[in-house]
Amino acid sequence: MTDLNKLKIAEARDLLRKGELTARELTETHIKAVDEADVLNAYIEKTPEIALEQADKADAMIKAGDAPAMAGIPVGIKDLFATKGVHTQACSKILDGFKPEYESTVTQKLWDNGAVMLGKVNMDEFAMGSSNETSYYGPVKNPWRRGDTDTVPGGSSGGSVAAVAGFAAMGATASDTGGSIRQPAAFTGTFGIKPTYGRCSRYGMVAFASSLDQAGTITRDVRDGAIMLEAISGFDSKDSTSVDVAVPNFEAALTGDIRGMKIGIPKEYYLDGMSSELEALWQKGIEWLKAAGAEIVDISLPHTKYALPTYYIVAPAEASSNLARYDGVRYGLRETVEGGGLEDMYEATRAAGFGDEVKRRIMIGTYVLSAGYYDAYYLKAQKVRQLISNDFKEAFKSVDAILTPTAPSAAFAPGEKSDDPLAMYLNDVFTVPASLAGLPGSSVPAGLDEGGLPLGLQVLGKPWDEETVLKVSGVLEEAASFNHEPKVWWR
Amino acid sequence: MTYIIQGAHDDFEVVIGLEIHAQVTSNAKLFSGAATEFGAEPNAQVSLVDAAMPGMLPTINEECIRQAVRSGIALGAQINKFSKFDRKNYFYADLPQGYQISQFSHPIVGEGVVTVDLEGGKTKEIGVERIHLEQDAGKSMHDQHPQFTYVDLNRSGVALMEIVSKPDMRSPEEAAAYVTKIRTILRYIGSCDGNMEQGSMRADVNVSVRKHGEPFGTRCELKNINSVRFVRQAIEVEARRQVDIIESGGVVDQETRLFDPNKGETRSMRSKEEAHDYRYFPCPDLLPVEFDDDFIEAARESLPELPDAKKNRFMEELGLNDYTAGVLVAEKESADFFEVLVDALAKKAGKDAGKVAVKASNWLTGDLFGALNKASKTITESPVSAAQGADLLALIEDGTISGRIAKDVFEVMFETGKDAEAIVEEKGLKQVSDTGEIEKIIDEVIAANPGQVEQYRGGKDKLIGFFVGQVMKATGGKANPGVVNKLLKPKLDG
Amino acid sequence: MSNIDKATVAKIARLSRIKIEEDKLEPLAGELNNILGWVEQLEEVNTDNIEPMASVVDAKLRWRTDDVNDGDKQESVLKNAPRAEFGFFAVPKVIE
Numbered sequence A: 001m002t003d004l005n006k007l008k009i010a011e012a013r014d015l016l017r018k019g020e021l022t023a024r025e026l027t028e029t030h031i032k033a034v035d036e037a038d039v040l041n042a043y044i045e046k047t048p049e050i051a052l053e054q055a056d057k058a059d060a061m062i063k064a065g066d067a068p069a070m071a072g073i074p075v076g077i078k079d080l081f082a083t084k085g086v087h088t089q090a091c092s093k094i095l096d097g098f099k100p101e102y103e104s105t106v107t108q109k110l111w112d113n114g115a116v117m118l119g120k121v122n123m124d125e126f127a128m129g130s131s132n133e134t135s136y137y138g139p140v141k142n143p144w145r146r147g148d149t150d151t152v153p154g155g156s157s158g159g160s161v162a163a164v165a166g167f168a169a170m171g172a173t174a175s176d177t178g179g180s181i182r183q184p185a186a187f188t189g190t191f192g193i194k195p196t197y198g199r200c201s202r203y204g205m206v207a208f209a210s211s212l213d214q215a216g217t218i219t220r221d222v223r224d225g226a227i228m229l230e231a232i233s234g235f236d237s238k239d240s241t242s243v244d245v246a247v248p249n250f251e252a253a254l255t256g257d258i259r260g261m262k263i264g265i266p267k268e269y270y271l272d273g274m275s276s277e278l279e280a281l282w283q284k285g286i287e288w289l290k291a292a293g294a295e296i297v298d299i300s301l302p303h304t305k306y307a308l309p310t311y312y313i314v315a316p317a318e319a320s321s322n323l324a325r326y327d328g329v330r331y332g333l334r335e336t337v338e339g340g341g342l343e344d345m346y347e348a349t350r351a352a353g354f355g356d357e358v359k360r361r362i363m364i365g366t367y368v369l370s371a372g373y374y375d376a377y378y379l380k381a382q383k384v385r386q387l388i389s390n391d392f393k394e395a396f397k398s399v400d401a402i403l404t405p406t407a408p409s410a411a412f413a414p415g416e417k418s419d420d421p422l423a424m425y426l427n428d429v430f431t432v433p434a435s436l437a438g439l440p441g442s443s444v445p446a447g448l449d450e451g452g453l454p455l456g457l458q459v460l461g462k463p464w465d466e467e468t469v470l471k472v473s474g475v476l477e478e479a480a481s482f483n484h485e486p487k488v489w490w491r
Numbered sequence B: 001m002t003y004i005i006q007g008a009h010d011d012f013e014v015v016i017g018l019e020i021h022a023q024v025t026s027n028a029k030l031f032s033g034a035a036t037e038f039g040a041e042p043n044a045q046v047s048l049v050d051a052a053m054p055g056m057l058p059t060i061n062e063e064c065i066r067q068a069v070r071s072g073i074a075l076g077a078q079i080n081k082f083s084k085f086d087r088k089n090y091f092y093a094d095l096p097q098g099y100q101i102s103q104f105s106h107p108i109v110g111e112g113v114v115t116v117d118l119e120g121g122k123t124k125e126i127g128v129e130r131i132h133l134e135q136d137a138g139k140s141m142h143d144q145h146p147q148f149t150y151v152d153l154n155r156s157g158v159a160l161m162e163i164v165s166k167p168d169m170r171s172p173e174e175a176a177a178y179v180t181k182i183r184t185i186l187r188y189i190g191s192c193d194g195n196m197e198q199g200s201m202r203a204d205v206n207v208s209v210r211k212h213g214e215p216f217g218t219r220c221e222l223k224n225i226n227s228v229r230f231v232r233q234a235i236e237v238e239a240r241r242q243v244d245i246i247e248s249g250g251v252v253d254q255e256t257r258l259f260d261p262n263k264g265e266t267r268s269m270r271s272k273e274e275a276h277d278y279r280y281f282p283c284p285d286l287l288p289v290e291f292d293d294d295f296i297e298a299a300r301e302s303l304p305e306l307p308d309a310k311k312n313r314f315m316e317e318l319g320l321n322d323y324t325a326g327v328l329v330a331e332k333e334s335a336d337f338f339e340v341l342v343d344a345l346a347k348k349a350g351k352d353a354g355k356v357a358v359k360a361s362n363w364l365t366g367d368l369f370g371a372l373n374k375a376s377k378t379i380t381e382s383p384v385s386a387a388q389g390a391d392l393l394a395l396i397e398d399g400t401i402s403g404r405i406a407k408d409v410f411e412v413m414f415e416t417g418k419d420a421e422a423i424v425e426e427k428g429l430k431q432v433s434d435t436g437e438i439e440k441i442i443d444e445v446i447a448a449n450p451g452q453v454e455q456y457r458g459g460k461d462k463l464i465g466f467f468v469g470q471v472m473k474a475t476g477g478k479a480n481p482g483v484v485n486k487l488l489k490p491k492l493d494g
Numbered sequence C: 001m002s003n004i005d006k007a008t009v010a011k012i013a014r015l016s017r018i019k020i021e022e023d024k025l026e027p028l029a030g031e032l033n034n035i036l037g038w039v040e041q042l043e044e045v046n047t048d049n050i051e052p053m054a055s056v057v058d059a060k061l062r063w064r065t066d067d068v069n070d071g072d073k074q075e076s077v078l079k080n081a082p083r084a085e086f087g088f089f090a091v092p093k094v095i096e
C-alpha cells in the first residue's frame, strides 16, 4: 500500500480492524515520514522506539478484537503535554533537560486508547505566540508555501499543524488559550477543535493561562477530529476545573443534517479592512449552511472589540504567576552568578531561560497585578470578560452555532509580524472571544486565498455542545470539498 | 491593670494585634495527598503537586475545610458559605510554586470573638478579624553547607489556618492570654495540635505604641514567634524600642522584624530586601468553596464542650472555685482527667459528684500536679491514672485510710504505678477502727503517763492533743482519729 | 494613559525576577507602553455593577477525602533537580 501516511484516522482504523493493515506498518511509514519532514522543524523530539512498542501493543489489542478507535494511530504530542520520561519543555530553554516523572491525563488517555507517539512537536514557547517563531527550538515551517516563499504555520500549535499537514502524523494534540488550535489549523488547511473549557483535563499540561488553557486536536478532517477529541475528553478528579459531564459519541454527531438549525453571524466580526476574499469565503460559508437547510440569523456580540485587550491582560497576569515556578531550584535550567546568591540565580536563570515574548508577557502580567494597577487593569479586564461571556449567552438564546472566519488573513511570511507584538496579537481577533467565554470552537479548511494558501472558517458552539460544532463543521467541510494538499517540497 | 510604658516625657500605651498560623490537623496536605506527619526524611512527604512540577494542579482536602469551619464556630465567628482562594506571589526557594495559595478577598471564616482569661479572674473580649486557609511553605536550612542552602519541601502544602485578631490587645499579658486561649480552644476541638515547639502554631505579632487617646501608631510585625513566653517578651522589648525612638524625636518605620530571644532584642528583616508586592489575584486552578447550612450544623454538632462552658459547669455544678476551674480547663487533658476522676470517685463512694468534686480537684491540682511537676511529666504521662486516683480518694472517703496515710500511699503509687488498695494491703496501712483494740492502747497510754493525766484532770484541757498524738504514735498513725477522740475523752475524764 | 519609564521597567523586572540589562530597559519601556496603551481602550467599557469573571466553570469546588495517597517519592521529586544533596534541593545561599 502506498502513501499510508496520507490515510485519515477513520480510514486507517477501519483497515486496521479489518486486518488489512497493521499498526506496525502504519507506524513505520510514519516514522519515515517524520524523518523526511525534518526541514519543517515540526518535531523537536522523536520517539520511534516508543512508537514501535506502542504499535505492537496496538496490534495485539486489535487482534484481541475490541480495540478502541485510536488503536495503532500515530500521533504527534505538543511539547506542553507531560510525557513520562520524555522531553517536556513547552519549547522553552528554562525547562532544559526536563523529563517529567508523570504523564498528562490527555496523553494517558491516548495511550489507553492504543495511540502511538511519534514524538514531541514544536510550539511557541509556553504557547505564547501566533506564528511558532518564539520556540527555543527554532521556528516551524508551514508545509504550505506562497509560491517558493516560506510561510509560518500559525501558533502556538505550529508543530502540531505542520506535522499533520505535512503528513508526518495522522493527528496531533494541541492546546488553545486564545486561538492556538484554531488559527494554526486555518493556516495549514487542517481541522482544529478546541472543546469547552473543562472538557479535557489540564493535569500534566504545562500551564500558560489556567482559566483559558484547553487541550484539543489537529487532524486532517472533521471525522478524525471527532474521533481523536473523544479519546482525550472526560472528567478528571486531578483537575479542579474539570467538569463531570458525560462525553458523547462525537463521531455519531456527524449526521450532516443541520436542517432547521439556527446559525448566528455576528456583525462585529466584519472588521474594517477585512480582505475581500476572506469576506467572500465567509459569505460562501453562509450560503453552504443555508443550502443545507440552516437558518441564518444576524446576531450582535457587542463587546467583541474588547476581547483582545481583555485577553492581553488576563492571560499575561495568569502567566506571570504560573511561570514563577521556573526558578532554577527544582528542575530545568539553572544559571548561577559568580559570587552571587539565590536572588542572582533567579534573575540570571529566568533571563537566560525565557525568550523575549515570554518575558514581555510576564512583565505585562506582573504590572497589571501590581499594587495600584490591579483594579484598573486586571479587575477591569475580568469585568469586561464577563460582559463578553454574557454577549455569547445572550446570542445563544437565539442560535445554535456561530459562523465566523478563523483568522484575519492566510499564513504570513516568517518575520513579517514578529517585530511588532501588537500586529501579532491581532491574529487572534476572531478566536479570543470564545476562549474568554470557555466555548467550544473549530476551524474548518474552507478554501484557498489567491496565493494558494488555506483559509479557515470558525464554528462556535454552546458550552458542552461540541456535537453541534462538529456537525456544522462536517457540513462546511463537505460543501467546501477542500481536497487541496500542500505541494511536497520538504522531503 | 493597665500596661504603661513610661517614656522620658510621656506615658505610652501598646496596641497589639496577632496573626496566628495554626497547622490544621489532617492526614493529607491541603492540596495534595502527601502526608502531613512531622519528622520524615527530607522531601519524602512531597507529591509532585507540592513540588510544583509543571502541569501539576491543586485539589482540596475536605477535612481542612471542615476543621476551619469547626474552628470558626468554636471562636464564635461568622462562617462564610462562599469563599475563594487567591495566589500570593513572591519568590523564595522553599515556595515551589512562586506563590502561596491563600484566601485574601473572601476568607472561609469572618469576624468572631474570644474571651481571654487574665490574672485575678478577670476576662477580656478580643475580636477575631478572620480565619483563612492557606498552604505552608517548605523549610530552608542555611547552616548545613558553606555555599548552599538545603531545601526540604515536606511542609510545603500543609494546611494552615491563619487566625487574624483585631488590634484589641493592650499589654503583653493580654497577648499571651490570647495565644493561650486560642491554643486551648483549637486543642479542645482537635483542629490543631497546638505544638509550638514543632511549629504547629506560631504567631506574627503586630506592635505599635501611642500616647493615650491618640490614633494608632505605625506598627511593626514580629514574625514567627513560637512560644507564649516569647510573645510576651517580644512585645515588651519592641514597645520599649518604639517608645525610645519616638521620645528621641524619631519615626517608627513600618517593617517586619525578628525577635531574638537570646539577645532580648528585635531586629529588622529588611536587610536589602525591597518592599513586597504580593500581587494577589484569584487562583484560576480552583473554584469557589461553597457549602450549605447542613455542613455547618454537622460541624457544630461535632464540637466538644468548649473550655469556657466547661469552666462554668465545673463552678456551678461541681462547686469548684474560679481559680481551680480555670486551672483544670486550661488543658483539655487535665479537664478530661478530672472528669473521669470525679465520676469514678462518685460512683465508688456512692455520693453525688458535687459532694466529692472539690476533694478530687484539691488532690488533682495539689498532689498529682505537684508530683508531675517535680517529675517533669505531663498529665497524659501520669503514672497514676484517673481511675487509680479515684480508688485512692475512695479509700479516704470510706475511712479505710486517713488523709495523712493517703499521701504516703500516693507517693508509692506515683513511683510504682501500683493500685492504692494493693499498697495499703501490702504495707498494712489500713486504719484501725476496732474499738477494743484502740481502747486497749488508750489504757496503756494513760497508764504510762500519770503526770499528764494528773495535769489534764487538774484543768489543762489542751493536753488531750498530747494523748491523741501518743495513741496515733503507738498505732503507727493507723488509728482512726474519730474513734480515738470518741474513746479517749471519757477515759481521761475518769 | 500608562507611562512606564525605565525605573518602572526595572521595578517590574525585579518583581518578576528577570535580569534585564540596563540598555534594554528603554526599548522595553517603549514596548510595554505600546501594549498597555492599547489595552487601556477597556476604559471605554461601562462595567458598573458587573462582577469580575473568576472562572468560566460555573460550579463549586469538588472536595477530596483526607487520604494519604501520594508522596513517598523522594527520588522522583529530586530527579530533575539541578543540584540535590542528601535528599535536599541545594540552592545558592541568600546573600544578606
Ligand SMILES: [Mg+2]
Binding pocket: B019, B162, B204
Ligand atoms: Mg500574615
Ligand SMILES: [Zn+2]
Binding pocket: B021, B134, B162
Ligand atoms: Zn499566612
